[in-house]
Each structure stands twice: as C-alpha cells, then as structure tokens.
Amino acid sequence: MSYRFKGAPRQHALAAATLAALSCVAMSASAADRVNLAALANADAHDQFIVKYRDGSAARSNPANLSRSLDSAAAGFSGKGRALGLKHLRRIGTGADVVQAGRKLDRAEAQSLMQQIALDPNVEYVEENARMTAFFTPNDTRFGEQWGYGASGVNATQAWDVSTGTGVVVAVIDTGIASHSDLNGNILPGYDFISDSTAARDSNGRDSNPADQGDWFAAGECGVSYSSNSSWHGTHVAGTVAAVTNNAKGVAGTAYNAKVVPVRVLGKCGGTLADIADAITWASGGTVSGIPANANPAEVINMSLGGSGACGSTYQAAIDGAVSRGVTVVVAAGNNNGNASNARPANCNNVITVGAVDSAGKRSVWSSTQKSNYGTVVDVAAPGSNILSTLNSGTTTPGSESYASYGGTSMATPHVAGVVALLQAKSATPKTPAQIESILKTTARAFPTTPDQPIGVGIVDAKAALDSLGGGTPNPGTQTYSNAGDVSIPDNSSVGVTSSIVVSGRSGNATSSAQVAVNIVHTYQGDLVVDLIAPDGSVYNLHNRAGGGADNIVQTYTVNLSSEPLNGTWKLRVSDRASLDTGYINSWSLTF
Structure with missing residues (x-):
C-alpha cells in the first residue's frame, strides 16, 4: 500500500x-502565426518592433494595460542572461504600436522577444520595425535624355495632347525634397515622418518640413563597410512625376500639371517601416496621431523604396487603408536581379508593382548584380535606365540645384505614377485603384522582344491608357468584331483554311481575357485543329482534335492576348486532319 x-x-x-x-x-504554434520574422535576416541588431493588439482588447484601450503586457513579455524574455526593458514609443496610423527594447538584440534574441510578445492572446501580430532603403542605381552618363517619354517609353508626348495631370495630387514617399526652380512650382506642403532625429538630421524628428537634409553616411555607419554621398533620391523621383514644363529650361515631368506632396521617410541609413506606414496613411488622407491632417490628400502614392521579406501586416494595413480611400499605390519592384516576391512593398497586395526597361525595351541592367527585379508580382514595366531628372549637387548637405541621370526601378515607378495622374485628370469620375491597374495592364504596349525574365504584361502606354477612357481619338472600349461570311474547310488538309477579321482605329494591346467565339459546322470535330493567329503571326491553339465523335464546334474561348497589339488582321485557321468528313466556318468573332 x-x-x-x-x-x-x-x-x-x-x-x-x-x-x-x-x-x-499549442500556445507557441498559435503565437508563431502572429510573428513575422522575415526581416530579422536583413540586419544584425534589432531594437524596435511593431505590435498590433486586437480591437477591443484592454491593451488597445488602456495605456496601463498595454504597459503590463509589455512588462510581462520583457519578464519572460531570456537573452544572454541580461534583463530587458521594453517601452511604448507611439501608436501609428494603422492602430499598431511601436515598442522599443532597452538595448540592441541579436537575431536570436529578437526572435525570442517577438515570440514572448505574441504569447499575449490579444496580440494580433508582431514584426520588426524594419528599415527600408531607396531603390536606385546612380548613372554618370546623360544618354537618351528623357527618352522615357517617347514612343519607346511611356508615350507621354502623345498623351499630353489629352491630359497633363491638372488637379491631381501625387504623394512621393521618399527622402524628401530639395529646392529646385524646375520643380518648386509644382510642390505642395508635405511632411517629415522620420521619427529618429539622428536619421532625420534636423535635430527634432517629425515635423512639417519635408526638406531633404541628405542621406549620406560614413563607412560602417549603416551596417556596411562603404560610405555613400547623399542621393537626393526624392527630388529625382518628384521631377519625373511633375517637373515644371514648358518653362524653357531643364526637364519635363510625366504629369507636369499635377502637384506633388513630398513625404520624407528616408534619411541616414534609410527609414523604418512604422514611419513609412504612417506616411502612407497620412498621404492618403488618413489620421495619424499627433500629426495635422494632410490638406492635400493624394490620389496617387509613389513609393520608390523597399526592403526584403514578406509584405507583413503593417505595410498591408497601411496600403489597404490608402486603397480604401481611393488612392492608387505605385511601388518599385527592386533592383537586385531577383524575384520581386521577396521584396516589399513590391509583394504587397493592392499595389501596382513596376519593373524597369531600357530604351530598347529590354529588362534594365545597371551592373552585373543590379538588374530589374522580376516575377509574377510585377504588373507593368516602364523606363528605368538613364533617366534624367532634377537633382542637387551637394555631396552631403544640400548644395545648388542640378540635373542627373539615374537608373533603377525607382526611376520607372514615377513614370507610372505620372501616367496614373494623367488618367485621373482625364477621367470624368475618379477611377478606383483596381480600375487604374486594369487600364494600365490592358493598354500596355507589348515588349519589342520577350524579356529574359517576366517584368509585367508590357510597357505602360500613356496615350493608349487615356484613349481607353473615351473622348478625343479613343479606344472605343470593349468591341466585338465578326467575320464576313462562311468559309469551306477542305477535307484531310493540314494547311486548312483561314477566315480573317481586320481591327483598326484602336491603340494599345488586346486584353488578357479576350473572347473568341467560334461556330464551326462539321460532321466530326475530332478531325479539327483550330488556331487563332494574331496580326504578328503568333498562334494560339483553341481546339486540337478533341471531342471524339461529336460534330459542330460552338464554343467561346478565353485567351490572354495582352501581348498583342489590337490593330491588324486576325485570322481563324481551321484544318481537317483526317478524311471523309466535311464542314465550314459558319461564324467567329473577337471581343476585346
């Protein structure tokens, strides 16, 4: 017993x-779903994190409860035997909170702390307040001065007869703005969202002055061994969007009668995710605690910046907020010759991601390692090599105004943002971000040759995009084109027969969901091969001896023709590959 x-x-x-x-x-598995660790691999030291508490939770509504939650996480943290303080810095526009550790943490410690924070069931997500950097590759030459506005670029020179962007506001979220006489006339009041006064170089952190103080750094200062002069990146981007034009000097802007709201987020060593998220919210007309409302909410946001890793909840929430307010967000794909699915915000939802091409229409190459990012998340391409725009001559602090050619998806993106401004200015009622994306894609011009990696459906064409809105010499919207009459199909002939439809008076490319309606009268459809032939000779197979013993083919096929110009002679080719059966093409039509 x-x-x-x-x-x-x-x-x-x-x-x-x-x-x-x-x-x-079980708790760890649940908490792990709320922790975004992707950005930890991009730096050696970490001390700021973004924590989103669930709506209605005590921590969300009461500062004391929030502090208790953070204290509990800090108490449960064990890193290298040293205690850790964790304090609340501020709440950002998406409703999440920025918190700071009392010391720099290595990757393992940061992961441990984030997991401790996520053990609170009221935490919706936690991620590092990661730094983003500008996407650009400086280029010394002035080759092809503003070639990007011509027929090999975005075709803006023809578009300006229809729209110049009047009345549209474009927010450029970047390094801020340097004074420039070829740009100042189109600049509206902006804001400096850099919360770290050291990075901001203005001694006071956030303020209403978006002037670029320079983003230079010395060797070893930003976790790299080299030094860098100031880029004046935001000034270059803003000039491509809306430099003052027809003033007998300097350069032109894509939408030269639009206005730019400069929003400063990038300073020394880049900028933080939390600051950028607040900038997106503010620029789009949302509310950010402690910041005066934006008197000129943007219709378009240009973000020629980014970093690696998954999009994350903070970026996505800010972008979704902007889109819900009707703002189109245009972002750079990145310059690392990699898949843009690994670059943020290029991989976020509800953005237009832009790849870069050179003047020959090929994927941009700036060095052996720096080429336009690519992949399925890239929506469209635009000029990004040897792009001349406004700049500043200062190597560190601001100097005199200047001009220079840069290359990068950073330079391609403002071309597209400018075209969006042209569209919104021309449209009788504002287009939604989804409608804008659809217009840009369906009117994009086909690449001269297929790119070595996918960088979108084609090159943005401003004139074709504007024509699709109607008025002037427009694309007449969706139209159906039909053949003229019956065509007999010869028996047992691999050559077959063709029936033609001529399309004219359109501009741009066909759509990604073109409809090909076919009515073929025949006694045995299993003998038939049916192809659509585009004006350039490209062949799209619709039917390949399927259907067994069935007879007539009466079917509508959906075909991606977005790489094909609309105008020209389209053909339906039908060949009967066996003997004994006969028939004819009764009718067929194209709708795009």
Missing part, C-alpha cells in the same frame, strides 16, 4: 507536466 501511495503522486505530477508542455506547444 505504501508503494502505491508514493507512486500515485509521481504519476499525477508527470501527467500534469506533460499536459503543461503540450499546452505550451
């Missing part, structure tokens, strides 16, 4: 310990 008495408590203790361990595993 005594043996049993002593054994029973041990057995219960083991069961309790096992249950506790299993509970911890």
Whole structure:
C-alpha cells in the first residue's frame, strides 16, 4: 500500500507536466502565426518592433494595460542572461504600436522577444520595425535624355495632347525634397515622418518640413563597410512625376500639371517601416496621431523604396487603408536581379508593382548584380535606365540645384505614377485603384522582344491608357468584331483554311481575357485543329482534335492576348486532319 501511495503522486505530477508542455506547444504554434520574422535576416541588431493588439482588447484601450503586457513579455524574455526593458514609443496610423527594447538584440534574441510578445492572446501580430532603403542605381552618363517619354517609353508626348495631370495630387514617399526652380512650382506642403532625429538630421524628428537634409553616411555607419554621398533620391523621383514644363529650361515631368506632396521617410541609413506606414496613411488622407491632417490628400502614392521579406501586416494595413480611400499605390519592384516576391512593398497586395526597361525595351541592367527585379508580382514595366531628372549637387548637405541621370526601378515607378495622374485628370469620375491597374495592364504596349525574365504584361502606354477612357481619338472600349461570311474547310488538309477579321482605329494591346467565339459546322470535330493567329503571326491553339465523335464546334474561348497589339488582321485557321468528313466556318468573332 505504501508503494502505491508514493507512486500515485509521481504519476499525477508527470501527467500534469506533460499536459503543461503540450499546452505550451499549442500556445507557441498559435503565437508563431502572429510573428513575422522575415526581416530579422536583413540586419544584425534589432531594437524596435511593431505590435498590433486586437480591437477591443484592454491593451488597445488602456495605456496601463498595454504597459503590463509589455512588462510581462520583457519578464519572460531570456537573452544572454541580461534583463530587458521594453517601452511604448507611439501608436501609428494603422492602430499598431511601436515598442522599443532597452538595448540592441541579436537575431536570436529578437526572435525570442517577438515570440514572448505574441504569447499575449490579444496580440494580433508582431514584426520588426524594419528599415527600408531607396531603390536606385546612380548613372554618370546623360544618354537618351528623357527618352522615357517617347514612343519607346511611356508615350507621354502623345498623351499630353489629352491630359497633363491638372488637379491631381501625387504623394512621393521618399527622402524628401530639395529646392529646385524646375520643380518648386509644382510642390505642395508635405511632411517629415522620420521619427529618429539622428536619421532625420534636423535635430527634432517629425515635423512639417519635408526638406531633404541628405542621406549620406560614413563607412560602417549603416551596417556596411562603404560610405555613400547623399542621393537626393526624392527630388529625382518628384521631377519625373511633375517637373515644371514648358518653362524653357531643364526637364519635363510625366504629369507636369499635377502637384506633388513630398513625404520624407528616408534619411541616414534609410527609414523604418512604422514611419513609412504612417506616411502612407497620412498621404492618403488618413489620421495619424499627433500629426495635422494632410490638406492635400493624394490620389496617387509613389513609393520608390523597399526592403526584403514578406509584405507583413503593417505595410498591408497601411496600403489597404490608402486603397480604401481611393488612392492608387505605385511601388518599385527592386533592383537586385531577383524575384520581386521577396521584396516589399513590391509583394504587397493592392499595389501596382513596376519593373524597369531600357530604351530598347529590354529588362534594365545597371551592373552585373543590379538588374530589374522580376516575377509574377510585377504588373507593368516602364523606363528605368538613364533617366534624367532634377537633382542637387551637394555631396552631403544640400548644395545648388542640378540635373542627373539615374537608373533603377525607382526611376520607372514615377513614370507610372505620372501616367496614373494623367488618367485621373482625364477621367470624368475618379477611377478606383483596381480600375487604374486594369487600364494600365490592358493598354500596355507589348515588349519589342520577350524579356529574359517576366517584368509585367508590357510597357505602360500613356496615350493608349487615356484613349481607353473615351473622348478625343479613343479606344472605343470593349468591341466585338465578326467575320464576313462562311468559309469551306477542305477535307484531310493540314494547311486548312483561314477566315480573317481586320481591327483598326484602336491603340494599345488586346486584353488578357479576350473572347473568341467560334461556330464551326462539321460532321466530326475530332478531325479539327483550330488556331487563332494574331496580326504578328503568333498562334494560339483553341481546339486540337478533341471531342471524339461529336460534330459542330460552338464554343467561346478565353485567351490572354495582352501581348498583342489590337490593330491588324486576325485570322481563324481551321484544318481537317483526317478524311471523309466535311464542314465550314459558319461564324467567329473577337471581343476585346
């Protein structure tokens, strides 16, 4: 009896310990879903994090409860045997909170802390307040001065007869703006969202002055061994959007009668995710605590910046907020010769991601390692090599105004943002971001040759995009074109027969969901091969001896023709590959 008495408590203790361990595993698995660790691989030291508490939770509504949650996470943290303080810095426009550790953490410690924070069931997500940097590759030459506005670029020179962007506001979220006489006339009041006064170089952090103080740094200062002069990146981007035009000097802007709201987020060593998220919210007309409302909410946001990793909840929430307010967000794909699915915000939802091409229409190459990013998340391409725009001559602090050619998807993006401004100015009622994206894609011009990697459906064409809105010499919207009459199909002939439809008076490319309606009268459809032939000779197979013993083919096929110009002679080719059966093309039509 005594043996049993002593054994029973041990057995219960083991069961309790096992249950506790299993509970911890379950909690960790749940918490892990709310922790975004992707950005930790991009830096060696980490001290700021973004924490989103669930709506209605105590931590969300009460500062004392929020502090208790953070204290609990800090108390549960164990890193290199050193205690850790965790303090609340501010709440950003998406409703999430920026918190700061009392010291710099290595990657393992940062992961441990984030997981401790996420153990609070009221935490919706936690991610590092990661730094973003400008996407650009400086280029010394002035080759092809503003070639990007011509027929090999975005075709803006023809578009300016229809729209110049009047009345549209474009927010440029970047390094801020340097004074420039070829740009100042189109600049509206902006804001400096850099919260770190050291990075901002203005001694006071956030303020209403978006002037670019320079983003230079010395070797070793930003986690790299080299030094860098100031880029004046935001000034260059803003000039491509809306430099003052027809003033007998300097350069032109894509939408030269639009206005630019400069929003400063990038300073020394780049900028933080939290600051950028607040900038997106503010620029689009949303509310950011402690910041005066934007008197000139943007219809378009240009973001020629980014970093690696998954989009993350903070970026996505800010972007979704902007889109819900009707703002089109245009972002750079990145310059690392990699898949843009690994670059943010290029991989975020509800953005237009822009790749870069050179004057020959090929994917931009700036060096052996710097080429336009690519992949399925890239929507369209635009000029990004040897792009001349406004700049400043200062190597560190601002100097005199100047001009220079830069290259990068950073330079391609403002071409597209400018075209969006042209569209919104021309449209009788504002287009939604989804409608804008659809217009840009369906009117994009086909690449002269297929790019070595996918960089979108084609090159943005401003004139074709404007024509699609109607008025002037427009694309007449969706139209159906039909053949003229019946065509007999010769029996047992691989050459077959063709029936033609001529399309004219359109501009731009066909759509990605063109409809090809076919009505073929025949006694055995299993003998038939049916192809659509585009004006350039490209062949799209619709039917390949399928259907067995069935006879007539009466079917509508959906075909991606977005790489094909609309105008020209389209053909339906039908060949009968066996003997004994006969028939004819009764009718067929194209709708795009």
